[in-house]
Amino acid sequence: MVKKDVPPPQQDPQAGTESTQALLRELVAHLRQNRTQLREEWARRITRAQLLTAMTEEEIFAEATSVYDNYVEALETGTFEALQAYARNLSERIIPRGVETHEVVGIVLLLRDVLARSLFAKYHEDFNKLNRILDAYEPAANRIANTVAVGFVQERERIIRQQQEAIRELSTPVLQVRERLLILPIIGVIDPQRNRQLTEQLLRAIRTNRAKVVVIDITGVAAMDSNVANQLVQTVEASRLLGATVIVTGLSPEIAQTLVTIGVDLSEMTTVGDLQGGIEEAERLLGYKVIPYAEATQQA
Amino acid sequence: MGASTIGRGMGASTVGDELRCLIAADTDVVQARQAGRELAAEVGFSAGDQTVIAAAISEIARNILMYAKRGEVRFTTVIDGTRQGLVVVAEDDGPGIRDVSRAMQDGYSTSGGLGLGLPGARRLMDEFEVVSAPGQGTRVTMRKWKRTNV
Amino acid sequence: MEVPILKQGHYLIASIQSALSDADLSKLREALIARVGKFRARGVIVDVTALDVMDSFAVRTLRDIAHMARLRGAETVIVGIQPEVAFAMVQLGLTLKGIATALDLEEGLAFLDRQGHGRIDDRSGHGRIDRG
Numbered sequence: 001m002v003k004k005d006v007p008p009p010q011q012d013p014q015a016g017t018e019s020t021q022a023l024l025r026e027l028v029a030h031l032r033q034n035r036t037q038l039r040e041e042w043a044r045r046i047t048r049a050q051l052l053t054a055m056t057e058e059e060i061f062a063e064a065t066s067v068y069d070n071y072v073e074a075l076e077t078g079t080f081e082a083l084q085a086y087a088r089n090l091s092e093r094i095i096p097r098g099v100e101t102h103e104v105v106g107i108v109l110l111l112r113d114v115l116a117r118s119l120f121a122k123y124h125e126d127f128n129k130l131n132r133i134l135d136a137y138e139p140a141a142n143r144i145a146n147t148v149a150v151g152f153v154q155e156r157e158r159i160i161r162q163q164q165e166a167i168r169e170l171s172t173p174v175l176q177v178r179e180r181l182l183i184l185p186i187i188g189v190i191d192p193q194r195n196r197q198l199t200e201q202l203l204r205a206i207r208t209n210r211a212k213v214v215v216i217d218i219t220g221v222a223a224m225d226s227n228v229a230n231q232l233v234q235t236v237e238a239s240r241l242l243g244a245t246v247i248v249t250g251l252s253p254e255i256a257q258t259l260v261t262i263g264v265d266l267s268e269m270t271t272v273g274d275l276q277g278g279i280e281e282a283e284r285l286l287g288y289k290v291i292p293y294a295e296a297t298q299q300a
Numbered sequence: 301m302g303a304s305t306i307g308r309g310m311g312a313s314t315v316g317d318e319l320r321c322l323i324a325a326d327t328d329v330v331q332a333r334q335a336g337r338e339l340a341a342e343v344g345f346s347a348g349d350q351t352v353i354a355a356a357i358s359e360i361a362r363n364i365l366m367y368a369k370r371g372e373v374r375f376t377t378v379i380d381g382t383r384q385g386l387v388v389v390a391e392d393d394g395p396g397i398r399d400v401s402r403a404m405q406d407g408y409s410t411s412g413g414l415g416l417g418l419p420g421a422r423r424l425m426d427e428f429e430v431v432s433a434p435g436q437g438t439r440v441t442m443r444k445w446k447r448t449n450v
Numbered sequence: 451m452e453v454p455i456l457k458q459g460h461y462l463i464a465s466i467q468s469a470l471s472d473a474d475l476s477k478l479r480e481a482l483i484a485r486v487g488k489f490r491a492r493g494v495i496v497d498v499t500a501l502d503v504m505d506s507f508a509v510r511t512l513r514d515i516a517h518m519a520r521l522r523g524a525e526t527v528i529v530g531i532q533p534e535v536a537f538a539m540v541q542l543g544l545t546l547k548g549i550a551t552a553l554d555l556e557e558g559l560a561f562l563d564r565q566g567h568g569r570i571d572d573r574s575g576h577g578r579i580d581r582g
Binding site: 327358 | 470
């Protein structure tokens with residue numbers, strides 16, 4: 001390549017938007033003309049970089065086509081709503097396939113590079129023109145990359161929140177094992193939101209099932225901060241207001257300590273070591289007597 | 301003694317229409333909390349949250365009656381970005397609170413001792429602010445945001 | 451708003467029908483206390499099913515009722531607290547510690563019976579309604 005002695009690109013105030021528009025138009029025309037080979041080059045690079053491994057080659061090519069066209073359109077129109085909508089839509093489809101953020105960011109940057117290289121190839125003889133074209137291209141390309149990446153991340157966060165909600169629902173079952181007896185096994189991490197949901201569910205269940213005893217099992221809870229411990233105490237108190245006795249089982253020494261620290265009088269709370277023991281105590285309170293099977297069949 | 305303020309974040313937001321309830325008799329307290337509950341239901345608060353809001357309004361409105369004899373409770377719905385909420389402002393020209401920070405302390409005895417119910421109401425709401433000084437009346441502003449799922 | 455008070459044997463049952471103002475609550479308290487003394491009641495049931503909010507004044511009043519009834523030899527049971535109301539109460543820090551609570555009227559009566567307060571009235575097995 002012959003290096004010409006060129007003066008630095010001038011900041012021509014006259015060369016405002018209109019010139020940029022003209023350049024972008026030229027750029028877009030070039031991208032449309034060379035659509036086929038640029039798209040193929042991009043797809044090749046994606047495979048080489050080992051991105052989108054969760055998808056087949058056909059799928060990659062199909063999505064690459066859509067992304068390419070949306071990309072060029074965004075460059076052409078200068079508006080990004082359509083691109084945003086497409087990015088969300090695309091994300092919604094590929095996230096369940098296991099595609100990750102770095103892959104999406106990666107392929108968009110690869111496209112940017114592929115297109116930039118093609119611009120170098122086309123305008124390498126006119127350094128000035130190349131610079132002006134890049135001046136027009138770069139901000140738009142970066143904004144596109146941003147839009148797609150952000151759209152993907154937002155969609156991911158939305159899905160995660162949805163899943164968290166579903167998990168919360170699933171993992172707070174209130175079980176009725178006997179008449180008037182409810183069991184609430186709590187597993188895993190309790191955050192304040194889940195706690196409130198748990199409490200509301202339990203109170204409604206007490207009412208519906210006319211429960212007189214509730215066993216709350218926290219064997220599966222590793223640790224509890226004072227806020228959550230407070231909420232547990234509140235749950236116990238609220239249950240009592242509905243006429244139910246609460247037995248807490250599976251209280252670890254650490255959690256017992258937390259409760260004492262926040263001022264809970266453990267002698268006021270009925271606690272039993274494990275769930276089995278808790279259920280037996282509950283049955284005792286309810287007046288159930290467990291008799292051996294043989295005896296029962298004799299009496300029948 | 302200047303007006304003292306104890307507050308928790310109150311950012312900028314768009315505001316809906318305002319609903320006012322005059323508080324001059326104890327039946328007004330009932331009306332105010334029912335109006336609050338209805339508005340909360342319109343915003344889409346859960347039944348549990350509606351009850352919580354109604355309880356907070358009851359406490360604050362009663363204060364007006366007990367200490368100022370007369371005042372007003374105003375409700376507005378708010379949208380701040382993606383979340384929706386309810387703002388309740390209780391205002392009176394009564395004697396005012398001498399020591400707001402002490403009034404906000406949890407000395408609320410469970411044996412039902414005297415108390416302004418402020419700490420209780422604060423626990424129920426997401427944002428809570430009291431502006432008051434002797435001879436300058438009292439204004440309590442509280443907000444609750446609707447829990448959004450996704 | 452008057453709260454109807456039913457006499458069932460040695461028990462008094464106050465059934466709150468709708469939201470009560472502070473004045474109504476105070477009147478209820480006076481009416482119940484008067485009747486506990488007059489009929490030598492051994493149990494008092496206050497049914498708050500219809501209350502959609504229980505704030506500090508309501509709780510104070512119920513505590514007063516229970517306290518004064520106990521001084522006159524009667525046990526009080528509060529029944530019908532709604533799940534949402536219970537939830538709001540504990541967040542407000544209001545407890546009914548030391549006062550019996552039950553899910554509903556049926557449970558409340560069963561509780562009093564178990565305490566041995568006796569439901570059967572020697573003279574008549576019928577309940578009478580007294581306007582509170």
